[in-house]
Amino acid sequence: DAGITQSPRYKITETGRQVTLMCHQTWSHSYMFWYRQDLGHGLRLIYYSAAADITDKGEVPDGYVVSRSKTENFPLTLESATRSQTSVYFCASFRDRGLNTEAFFGQGTRLTVV
Amino acid sequence: DQQVKQNSPSLSVQEGRISILNCDYTNSMFDYFLWYKKYPAEGPxxxxxxxxxxxxxEDGRFTVFLNKSAKHLSLHIVPSQPGDSAVYFCAATPAGTASKLTFGTGTRLQVTL
Structure with a gap:
């Protein structure tokens, strides 16, 4: 099915462990993004990618690593999870139609770090 | 520094009435504005x-107004329906720069019967 999918939907991990959140899109959109949603902060950009092998930091990149070897995949890795990284993570891809920019979001991954 | 602000965390409106959600921004480079709707356990x-x-x-029941001089935009929903109950996020970006989409903190709208 066309769209953007995230896996897993729910994850519980221990402090200090490495965890990877997966994101896959089928539209071949150039841009992909990772956001985290926290109460009182809305959606904050962690990392984004303009194309395969091109990534850049967003507003809150510390503690996260991304890669984009293929256009359709954009995994987010927490190298050593901390409790402050407990959050809901959303992956998005952008369709840039000239002046109009519209983002499509995955269903989210709820990550709990204990 | 919150560049996009939604100062009302929540709003309750009766079915059939108008819902008005507000958003303010501080960055004068913002040139394109979007509203997203989010249901629980789903993406925006x-x-x-x-x-x-x-x-x-305008798009059906939804109208967005922009006041550039005041750096303010609002989303009007008329008439409000119970299915409109969700969290609404305002977002802004400089034109042609998809990478710079900045979101507000969201307003939870509840439409009551």
Missing amino acids: TFLISISSIKDKN
Whole structure:
């Protein structure tokens, strides 16, 4: 099915462990993004990618690593999870139609770090 | 520094009435504005957008107004329906720069019967 999918939907991990959140899109959109949603902060950009092998930091990149070897995949890795990284993570891809920019979001991954 | 602000965390409106959600921004480089709707356990979905060359954009029951001089935009939903109950996020970006989409903190709208 066309769209953007995230896996897993729910994850519980221990402090200090490495965890990877997966994101896959089928539209071949150039841009992909990772956001985290926290109460009182809305959606904050962690990392984004303009194309395969091109990534850049967003507003809150510390503690996260991304890669984009293929256009359709954009995994987010927490190298050593901390409790402050407990959050809901959303992956998005952008369709840039000239002046109009519209983002499509995955269903989210709820990550709990204990 | 919150560049996009939604100062009302929640709003309750009766079914059939108008819902008005507000958003303020501080970055004068923002040129394109979007509203997203989010249901629990789902990702945000695009609702409506407006470019700075316009001051109003309508799509069915949803209208977005932009006041550039005040750096303020609002989303009007008329008439409000119970299915509109969700969290609404305002977002802004400089034109042509998809990478710089900045979101507000969201307003939870509850439409009551």
